[in-house]
Amino acid sequence: MSQPYMFEKPLGLRDTLPRAQQEISRLELIFQRELQRWGYDFIKTPALEYAETIGRASAIADNRLFKFLDAEGHPVVLRPDMTTPIARIAASSLRNAPLPLRLSYTADLYRSQRKEGGHPSEFEQTGAELIGDATPYADVEVISLMMSLLEKSGLASVRLAVGHVGFVNAFFYDLVKDKEIVKQLRNLLYNKNDVGFHEYVASLNLPIDAAKRLNAFVDSRRMNNEETLAYIETLVSGSATPVHSYYRNILKLIHLLKLDHLESQIDLDITLVPHLSYYTGFVFQGFGGNLGFPVASGGRYDDLLAKFNRPCPATGFGIRLDRLMSAIKIPDDKRSKRKSAVIYNRENAGIAMRFAAEEREKGHAVVLQHADGIDNPDTFEQQFESVNYFLDRTETGE
Amino acid sequence: MNQSVITIAMPKGRIFGDACKLLRNAGFRLPDTFETTRKLILDLESEPFRFILAKPVDVPTYVEYGAADLGISGKDVLLESGRDVYEMVDLGISKCHMAVAGLPGHQSRNPFLKIATKYPKIASDFYRRRGEQVDLIALNGSIELAPIVGLADAIVDIVSSGQTLKENGLVEYDRLLDISSRLIVNPVSYRLKKTQIDQIVEKMIRATEGTKIGMD
Numbered sequence: 001m002s003q004p005y006m007f008e009k010p011l012g013l014r015d016t017l018p019r020a021q022q023e024i025s026r027l028e029l030i031f032q033r034e035l036q037r038w039g040y041d042f043i044k045t046p047a048l049e050y051a052e053t054i055g056r057a058s059a060i061a062d063n064r065l066f067k068f069l070d071a072e073g074h075p076v077v078l079r080p081d082m083t084t085p086i087a088r089i090a091a092s093s094l095r096n097a098p099l100p101l102r103l104s105y106t107a108d109l110y111r112s113q114r115k116e117g118g119h120p121s122e123f124e125q126t127g128a129e130l131i132g133d134a135t136p137y138a139d140v141e142v143i144s145l146m147m148s149l150l151e152k153s154g155l156a157s158v159r160l161a162v163g164h165v166g167f168v169n170a171f172f173y174d175l176v177k178d179k180e181i182v183k184q185l186r187n188l189l190y191n192k193n194d195v196g197f198h199e200y201v202a203s204l205n206l207p208i209d210a211a212k213r214l215n216a217f218v219d220s221r222r223m224n225n226e227e228t229l230a231y232i233e234t235l236v237s238g239s240a241t242p243v244h245s246y247y248r249n250i251l252k253l254i255h256l257l258k259l260d261h262l263e264s265q266i267d268l269d270i271t272l273v274p275h276l277s278y279y280t281g282f283v284f285q286g287f288g289g290n291l292g293f294p295v296a297s298g299g300r301y302d303d304l305l306a307k308f309n310r311p312c313p314a315t316g317f318g319i320r321l322d323r324l325m326s327a328i329k330i331p332d333d334k335r336s337k338r339k340s341a342v343i344y345n346r347e348n349a350g351i352a353m354r355f356a357a358e359e360r361e362k363g364h365a366v367v368l369q370h371a372d373g374i375d376n377p378d379t380f381e382q383q384f385e386s387v388n389y390f391l392d393r394t395e396t397g398e
Numbered sequence: 399m400n401q402s403v404i405t406i407a408m409p410k411g412r413i414f415g416d417a418c419k420l421l422r423n424a425g426f427r428l429p430d431t432f433e434t435t436r437k438l439i440l441d442l443e444s445e446p447f448r449f450i451l452a453k454p455v456d457v458p459t460y461v462e463y464g465a466a467d468l469g470i471s472g473k474d475v476l477l478e479s480g481r482d483v484y485e486m487v488d489l490g491i492s493k494c495h496m497a498v499a500g501l502p503g504h505q506s507r508n509p510f511l512k513i514a515t516k517y518p519k520i521a522s523d524f525y526r527r528r529g530e531q532v533d534l535i536a537l538n539g540s541i542e543l544a545p546i547v548g549l550a551d552a553i554v555d556i557v558s559s560g561q562t563l564k565e566n567g568l569v570e571y572d573r574l575l576d577i578s579s580r581l582i583v584n585p586v587s588y589r590l591k592k593t594q595i596d597q598i599v600e601k602m603i604r605a606t607e608g609t610k611i612g613m614d
Contacts, residue, residue: 159589192484195580222596267589287589292464294586
């Protein structure tokens, strides 16, 4: 690599300037308040973790991990997600805490990305994990919580796609009876490649009925919720028991979402397969605003804690603050916090300081600035909502 | 639900004529000047559709970032770009295939084969799967030149009629995969404008039935 320019940062990393940071803080505050109201406790974990533990369990592709050696020569990674470190904590330090656990976090995550705008290697995420509850009630709780956070953030037209990887796996296995093929089919769903899916099914030489069911499965994405449910019912007739139990699981969830009045914002899509491979049950993605990418995602991961020797069901979600920020449109006047300035001279230092202190006590943002320290008064004053001058030349006796 | 405008990214060039014909068959009322205009953005008067005319390799980019809700793109471009979009319908138009070609009877004197291509990702995937180590040379056009002037031992490129290869004295060594145009959809648009997009997808599927050969 050639010598970097003075202003350059490592690939994929970026600075957050005051304006953007203000918006991020606003979101953090809203999220923190709401998560606490739902009884979730915040925790923090280190940015560096061992590659053999978190790195491996996180299911982020190896080439996307930031991996290096620590001072003792152990391979370490910058945490690529927070769910895995939280699973580690639940399985170790909080092993004896009563279940279910409700934990939340706001943290920077690191994933090495391709060289392109809009895909930073470091991004902030707020999320929640509900650990130790296997019922669909827990799934509904995290879904409602995520929707509530997205609504409160000011995101327009919030929508949620819900799928169930457990059902997908069981349904595919029941038809093809081969784990490798199931993996291939699931991969095609993950790549959103419907054309490839149909081609692959055609190449398998399956019995006509099985092939028909697989093809119809993908096309079910184009149905509305009622149709999808009715359709799943026809799919499970004659299937093995696990498929049935997952189906009842889906029915239960939809019923509960109706109770929570969320049904109109939800698109039941049984073909939804998100990237993280540790998901075992319900999976979901949140969309909204004017952004081409999902702003939030989550799901059930009942096998992850077993990797840390504490088998335990769990479900949760994460909201990407960088994406949410670009998806929300806030009018400029609401976006910037109103600040006022107090400009003073030597003679008025005492009153100016008292005045500023009183204003701050009332909750206003005040910049206290001595006139001699200002480079260009015109451009300086332009930044403020209002300016108070304490520039009288007469001595006040202080 | 209110009818929001649906933006469709169209590939200018080779595929454009076929794509327009298919859209007309699908019931889109495109103006007569659609194929000849030099405008880059066209709004339909009667329906809430906006078309943007982009360079073919850029269509998946517009769609991935959500600047367009839908797009028509060749499978070659999709594979090369690896964009995160729904590939919903094989439109069965602008069919061709990806092939390895070179001079007849050519014997390489290089320790590793030198392959010139506009599709470095597709070519590299193909040779990696075969466990063959090759040196790739990325070019942007007139790939057929490379083996003739000795820049490469072979090329990986799309072949439709085979006429270009023939006129330049090249022969096909290997066939990689079949290619046709696909209807692609932005994953978020799909959620936010589901009803409208589903309708378009259904219309395109019906219009496509006629163009497909060898499908039941």
